Amino acid sequence: MKVGIDMGTTMTAGAAGTPAMLDLEELLATRLLVQGNSGSGKSHLLRRLVEQSARWVQQAIIDPEGDFVTLAERFGHIVVDADEHTEAALQSVAARVRQHRVSVVLNLEGLDAEMQMRHAAAFLGGLFDADRDHWYPMLVVVDEAQLFAPSAAGEVSDEARKVSLGAMTNLMCRGRKRGLAGVIATQRLAKLAKNVAAEASNFLMGRTFLDIDMARAADLLGMERRTAEMFRDLERGHFIALGPAMSRRPLPLRIGAVETQGRAGSPKLMPLPDTPLEDARELIFKPGEPEPPRMPVRRPSTSASADLLAQLSRPRPFVEPAAPDEPVIAPPAEEPETADQAAERQAAYEAVLGEVLADPEAPYRSIAVLYQDFLVRCRSRDVRGELLELPAFRRKLAAARAGAGQGTEENPAWEKATQVAGTLPEDIQVVFLLLARAALDHLPCPSDADVARACGSRSRGRARRLLTYMEQRGFIATRGGLGNTRSIVLPALGWETALGDPNADDTPESPGGDDLFASV
Template identity: 80%
Template sequence: MKVGIDMGRTTAGTPATIDLEELLATRLLVQGNSGSGKSHLLRRLIEQSAAWVQQAVIDPEGDFVTLAERFGHVVVEADEHTEPALQSIAARVRQHRVSVVLNLEGLDTEMQMRATAAFLGGLFDADRDFWYPMLVVVDEAQLFAPSAAGEVSDEARKVSLGAMTNLMCRGRKRGLAGVIATQRLAKLAKNVAAEASNFLMGRTFLDIDMARAADLLGMERRQAEMFRDLERGHFIALGPAMSRRPLPVRIGEVETQGRAGSPKLMPLPATPVEDARDLIFTATEPEPPRYPVRRPSASASADLMARLAAGRAAPPPPAAVDEDAPPAPPPEPEETPEQAAEREARYEAVLREVLADPEAPYRSLAVLYQDFLVRCRGHGVEGDRLALPAFRRRLTAARAGAGMTGDPAWERATAAAAALEEDIQPVFLLLARAALDHAPCPSDPEVARACGSRSPGRARRLLTYMEQRGHIVTRNGLGNTRSIALPALGWETALGDPNAEAPADGPAGPARAGDLPGGA
């Protein structure tokens, strides 16, 4: 399902949009000197996509915490939690699909790098069942992925750079889409910047940064001078999610504002010199604390993790009862059997829409589930009632057993598959369907597609793994044919060519089932 994020207008006056699904697959790099409107651009992207995808914002200056009031982001105060606690919080963020802002404002540079590494590590190492699509926005990325050693320790730089590299290089398969912003391309590690396929380049003055920006956009060096002339909030866009050619874009307005904002001139107070001396050199009561006051990390961690487990920010304390206030609305009635049946029918219709996409067999389960939820929203049905494990089982059965609803033999096959590892269930059901229909044995490309791959070699390794564990028995026939028996059911497929091409509309199992159990 294509979702266009409105970022503003082009110089021609047409809407400037970003394809959100393409952005999740290809990542984004934003570059601009201080005052170019870089943070404004990030805020516009976050606000416009908040309703469509989960978000995590790495915020070194505490500028994005205002998103919490308008869009419901949970603010994680990094200075109140230990590194292991931040890693656990990040795992819960992915599990419960909560959008968060990691506020690093109360930490020095080295501690910011360590906290960011722990948090990104928790997002990256989440369980496979929770690999939902997620935008990870990192402001001032040159702090966390520096191109050269600085004043921080080598250990802090190493762990931070490793976490950023994992995000940009390996995060896509885990549903993590990095959006990184930097003031200086020359200070950003090249292996991190090179993984982005989309670029938004703003006002830049230093020659080395202009040259790198021109190289990334495929422009000639003599054209790099144009970056000095860009106005605040104007960027040059390029990438598969935006435009195939460099496109000038003016970023639109935002709904929230940062806590600091741009400095404004204002007159000095008219204070006599003697009074000014008294104000400076005379202590007042009480004196402000020299350092930020930090709450105990253990209680803060427990409080925030409980909020994440609830799936939303903690509710405010109950207000005092007002006898003159109108009565509270009655609770929503429970779902009737007829309503439940109608909801199930809508689920089936939405699932058929998801499976109608030719690329569906090769997409990750988390992406398919996100697509399912978005389509459910369009149909006016609560998709969240169908949890991810139930969606996985329904998806597997729908692909392998289309048209088999109510067949006792097929119910027996699905019961036998439920006792196996989740990774091999789709292939088992594919073979069971062929045996039940007395059809030829599925070819290696068909088996590969059932597990979300285009590699026949992966299919052969998976069939070998299943045979070693006694789930199937392979018999070879004449003319390079084979049949596969299922001992648990007492069924066997007809002879078929293992090298035959998979039909365009053939059965296919859940996408990207992952590594084989036991490392097969």
């Protein structure tokens, strides 16, 4: 079914005032990029598009400023306040959004830039990893896309930038087959990652002033660079459209009116109050009713540097200040750790790691968060957790998620498996160890749910894609059996799991000895 969306009126000579129609079905297949400086009318354009298509297609809006929450009352969008949910919870919410075909606004207002990136990535990941049965058409609108897909590293951590950029890349590059149509808006093309912008086939270019942005806009529209300065002359709400969903040639248009308004709105001039100078001074400096102290509120960030956490958790010896004429006496050197003390510390590590992994949400948290939890628990036990550095913690965590206990680590065969896993990419090491543990103990092949949980996801589809990737790279080989069962061979080790059902449910709470996720 072909549905035309009225975006406004055209401004071409001889045809000015005719409706500017956008083919919604074509848009779902080819995606859209909107560019314009602040105040050019990008948010107005997005609001027009969302309002006109609301009754035809499911929508999800990534809203960093809380500007689109006003759609809820008029068009029935559900507002999801990101600061009230964990990243894992947002993944589950996104999966249910796709399942029940509900239009939503993800309100990221109130979070700092890094937490916005993480929460948006989690939500987009949940949309992307939805089961195949729920791949209904969906318009995914991302305002201020340069925040979530930056072209260069900024003040946020590399981990946050990586997950956010990966989610945006999946949306624009691989989302079409899953029914996801990305509509991204940015103030500056130069700040938006090129591999994200390049996947859009439809463009709406608004007013911009910087030479580099005008040049990129002209390139995307197939215009000569000497004509790029026309973007400086565009009025607010005027855009140049190009793409199969609107026009095969650059088409000037003016965006039409909208039914809802953002909470902030456009700034309007208004006269200052006629307050005498002394009265104004008293209003400012004289306290009125008892006021609570105003302190800056900082939301906890889950991306704090693990190295910094280790330094902060390291106890510092107290040095008594010396008298002015007395030399400073250095603290005594620490005695070397004995073998018994090292063994006792390792046992404490195992116990603390078991407590960390006992949390049901632990499989879905980042390494940095788990390491922070580990260090805090070690300090409460008076154990020097910083001696287990982040790379070693990552390896120990991967082995624990694979179900390896202390007795397993003493097995030479398991030591060989960990050495082979160390040569693989980090994101598949835990899955490789999970399969190796099952093969070593002659257990049934882990199910897709087991594999998904091991790599920190609830999506069986992601687990199947990961196993396919490993098989394509020659890390594993899959053999089918009777009754839709399978076994997996590890060529580097020469091991093979027993036959198992890939569709079986995982049982993380099972207390039995065969639980691949038993805590260490």
